[in-house]
Each structure stands twice: as C-alpha cells, then as structure tokens.
Amino acid sequence: MKPIATIGRTRELLNNYGLQACKRRGQNFLVDGNVVHNIVQAAEVKNTDTVVEIGPGLGALTEALVQTGAEVLALEIDRKLAEVVESELKGYKNLRVLVKDALKADLDKLVSGYCCGSAKYKVVGNLPYYITSALLKHFLENGKNISEMVFMMQKEVAQRVTASPGSRDYGVLTVAVNFYCETDLVARVPSTVFYPAPEVDSSVVKFIKRTFPPVDVKDTRLFFNVIKAAFSKRRKTLLNSLSSSLKPYDKKEWAVILELAGVNPETRAEQLCLGDFARIANTLTNRGL
16 A cells, blocks of 8 residues: 555545545645655654654654654544544554644653653654644643654744844744754755645754753743843844833843843844843843842
8 A cells, every 4th residue: 555645645545534634723734755754764763762743644754653663652633633543554553643732732741651662752743834833832841851853844933943143033932942952954845745735835843852951041931031022122122122021120220231141232132142141031030030
C-alpha cells in the first residue's frame, strides 16, 4: 500500500472516511514523503525515543514516526481524524492516539502516564497556522521534559522565531524562544506539499531545549513583562515604550533604571539582545519592583 504522504492516498482516505479538510481548524494534509523524511531526520528519531506528535491529521508523519520504532503519542483534536489514524496504523503497537487539544494538554503528564520510555521526549508536528505562536508558548513554558521539537509552521512565524536583533521580524516571540531554545531553520517548504494547498508557504524549524537559560534572570515573570512592554510600541524609543507600558515608574525613573542597566534609552526594543533585557529586569528586581 502507498504511504499516506501522497496526494492519491490522501484523497482516497478522505473519500473512504467521508471527510474533508476543516478550514476552521487549519487542516492541510502533508502529501510529500520527502518533507516527512526531513522532519523525522531533523528530529533524529531513534527506536529508543518517545515522541509526541501534535495534530497527526491523516497520519502522514505518524506513519514515518512509528516506522522508526519510537514510542509515539499522537494528539489530535478532531475525533474523526484520530479514528482514521488508529484504523490505518492499527498494526503498530508503538502508537497511541489521543483525542486531545494540545493547547490545553500537559505533555509531561501525558508522556509519564502513557509511555514507557525515559522522562525526556521529543515533540514534532505540522502546526495549525492560527495557533502556532500559542502552541509554542505553551510548550516552552510547560514542557519541562521536552528535549527538542521539530515543527512545520507558517513561513512568517518561522522568520520570527529565528530572527536576529535589529531585524523587523525580531520581537517578543523571538526573545521568548531564544530564552528556552536554540533554533535551526531546517527547510523552506512550498504550499504545494499540502492538500488542500494553503495560501502561504511554510518552514520546518528545529528547537533544541537549553539545559540552562543563556542569561541570568532573577525573576522570569518580570523579565517577560519587560520584554512585552518594550515591544508594545515598536516605533517608539525604549524609554517611551517602558515608561508608558510598565508601571509604577515614570519616564524620569525609567531613565535612571536604563542607565543602571547599561542600556541606551534612545534605542528600540528590536535592537536589544537577551542580555540587555535581563539586565533591565534584574535592575528592577534589585530596586524591589
């Protein structure tokens, strides 16, 4: 039988099960075996691994994952699609399919409860465009046992997570991702590898979780509040953005804080690196905010 990651097999499955792609849920099914191979290869999946797949759809990537011998836990919010994956890949004993909303799921707990491998696990998936940023934030903040992630995502989001300081794509998401992970742009992918084809191109990005943060931050919550405030008014100087968005300090007091942190108040948020944001947050902590 042909692999699931082909246009012919995809159409056949949709027809056989009486299904169609749900636009509201951002369903675009992967139909290119080379892209599937690139994702599995980028994640370096071995038979000793535990892998969580986000949104298996019809099982194109799932099929390749279970063939590695890894223990695979697939989370699918659409019950009908979950039933397709279970039925088509029922011969694989190393696969569990759960009807779950990944955005609300505690991956650490699920892996601990369903899988027999080590506590550490990998996460892969073709992320729905409309919730990609929210999913990344959820996994970064809550998946303590994640070792690495490989995701297909909208090209524009990939540009944001891999951006460098000073570029127009550099923002809150970039800084948050860099705090938790090292990133690597694996491949750029045209819309033609999906059925139905979306209106945008995609990219495959690898995220390797850091063992320790790259900067010393005394208060993580405050650190991220500073970042959000700094980027809240991108066209304004850092001094104006922070003084208007993060209280209780006024503009005069913020000028002193930035001087103590060694950061130019006339610069803009996109020109700052992780270390700059850390110094600002730590200066606030030292002042008792």
